[in-house]
Amino acid sequence: MQTETEKHPRPTLPLLALLALASALGVAVAIALAGVAMLLAAPAYASQSETKEGMLYLRARGADPVAAPLLGTEVLFRVSGPVARARVVQTFRNPHDVWYEGLYVFPLPESGAVDALRLVVGSRIVEGEIRERNVAKQAYAQARGAGQRAALLDQERPNIFTTSVANIGPGETVVVELEYQQVVRYDSGRFSLRFPMVVGPRYIPAAPLQVADAIRITPPVMRPGTEGERTNPVAIQVMLDAGVPLAAVESLHHRIEVKAPSESRREIVLAGGSTPANRDFELAWSPRAAALPQAAWFTEEKDGKHYGLLMLLPPAAPRTARLPREVIFVLDTSGSMGGASIRQAKEALELALARLQPQDRFNVIEFNSFAHALFDAARPADPDNLRAATRWVRALDARGGTEMASALHLALDGADDPEHVRQVIFLTDGAVGNEEHLFGLIRARLGGSRLFTIGIGSAPNSHFMTKAAQLGRGTFTYIGRVDEVRSRMGELFAKLETPVLKAVQVHWPAGGAVEAWPTRLPDLYAGEPVVLVARLDRLEGEVRLEGERNGTAWEARMPLAHNANAEGLGAVWAREKVGALIDSLREGAPEAEVRARVIALAEAHRLVTKYTSFVAIDKTPARAPEEALKLAEVPTLLPEGWDYAKVYGELPRGATDSRLALLLGTLAILLGLVAMRRFT
């Protein structure tokens, strides 16, 4: 170029001038436009104050994030061997000068047995009582009307609860304490404890599959950027006694501080004290390899009965020649998956695609408001098809509704093909409100397929994940961050590719009265233990388990004599039984009968269930009848990593660029005319 311009110096000058002129013109136009835009925009922004009157009205329509009691939560876990007991303290503070009734929708682990509630007002402590749900509701409403402080705890889903607190006076603080019991998860050599903190916004499909209680599971959500001090801070403390020497303790999503008073004990608190309630807390610990428990039997004596918990890990199966598989991947691309979740899901899916062997067949289904399959039918996992699938998956974006039923219809056909192991791998956050309808669908159409759920994101619906996997005779996996994808998927691949332990039967000693749950044990995948809770009248003899894996018989025995103590097994057993009774509804058991049995069990063990609630009433009247009471729902945070606009959509865009076009056009024509005059 350099040499050319030297050869022809003459044309260079006008060319440069032309360029300079053009850029000068461009700058001038830009400045003029910016000036005009600013002139026009400034008074318009200032006029916002003119609309103050309306602002009051609009904000009062249930959307004012400020006019509600403030909430803080403290959680204390005591983990003893396989059992965890949690105390959750919810502090409602009313900084306003009106009386409030606060309503807070929050999640708890789906397997938790909630067996205590206390209302604390100043120095007074009122113990809650278990009542039938509508009886509790009436007692609460009566106390509310009489100006008494009262608390009500209802179960909306096995993992969604609502606390109602009546008559929180101006400037007052009212505390609600609840406790629950659960068995910690043991899988692939790792124990884990999950504490959910926020109910992610749920998709409620339109009629005819109405979700009758939609309003009770969809709390108001604070728009990111408007939270202010309202982050619903949660402080967590865990007193961990593993019972065996520990190799590692880790918190998957929060920074923690750990003290180690002994080899088997740890004391854990959140670094910085508390965290906004916007994602699940997950703590995982692994015993040293030598101390890895193969079998354990814990017992508790309560009211003349023995309660026992059996955890037994079958020996690892040797890897054998695998049967060809047909793998159907189902990817949730609804609005709630927008942001971090869809990236995690796509990465997990690409890893799984890369893992397929040439003799396998596969297909990919994505769904939001509609479901689409990549291929008409499953195709061989040859390089061409895999390349096409990878390209297709990469291009997917998350938006729209969560019509999961149509995806399940596509993925499950009820067929049973003896030539192939058919595995459906379902990647979703489970942000739906019609769980029961979907469970019915899985039950009806499963056939010979196996359903594996992968819970994606910061606040997956764990009730959906576990129950769908149970009904689908598969397993569930959680992926909360992109950097967990590889290790969690690795564990899942081991489960998918090694033979399962099937037809597991339990034989209790003859002569004793034993009631154990679950009655039908699931198929066990690599790394999964047998977990049983039983009520026994005496601790004698031994329990024998048998099963079959890859045509080979398996047997294990465990003496029932008292060995290690674990507190709260009675509540765990009752919770398991309630779960089994509710499951029987899905198999057609009459609701009236199930309801009566659940209520009897819940009253005996003081449990919150679908049919029973806790109510606590402080008899001292607080609010005078002439003072008004305002109902306010405590707003919740959007789960971390979610994209607000993708979940809720936006208001219609109400402008064209016609004015910009007219202005630009006018300016350009004027400049053009000026240029014409000057240069001709």
Next chain:
Amino acid sequence: MKAIAVVLLVIGTWQFGRGAWIQAKAWAAQGLIAHAWSRTLQGAADVKPWGWADTWPVARLSVPRLGVERYVLAGADGASMAFGPGHVRGTSIPGGPGNSVIGGHRDTHLAFMRKLQVGDTLTVERADGARVSYRVAAADVLDRREVWVAKQEGPARLTLVTCYPFDALSADGPLRYVVVALAE
């Protein structure tokens, strides 16, 4: 030199024409829609104002004090809002119970919104010919993500949504001007 002038003139004419075209079709369409609406009132359902239209009038909205009359079209997407204010699908139909949300452009059909005052009367003529009156109760500037204004619970009302600020040149602002009018 001439080249620049010519380029500027061509660009200018094109831009000016584009702006004028948006305005022209916005207002011309309302005439065609008026005809479709009169057929709707005579009992035809979902009458498309022209053969290839993918929308149809669902109500006639008027503001007597301002002498404004607009035909509301089905759907609040770009395609229908080019020709009239659009009714947001999934919200209640104008003149019905619940919350009927109507979106429109601040520089064409809903430019009158800046002149609305609390207490103004709005009238909706429904497809069955019935008329329902509304009174403006509130107006507010909101973020485009505040979709709670489209909630269905609560009294029968109209919620009008347009872009804000009214005089901005660009069409991509994050703010919306929202007016709520309660049924009388």
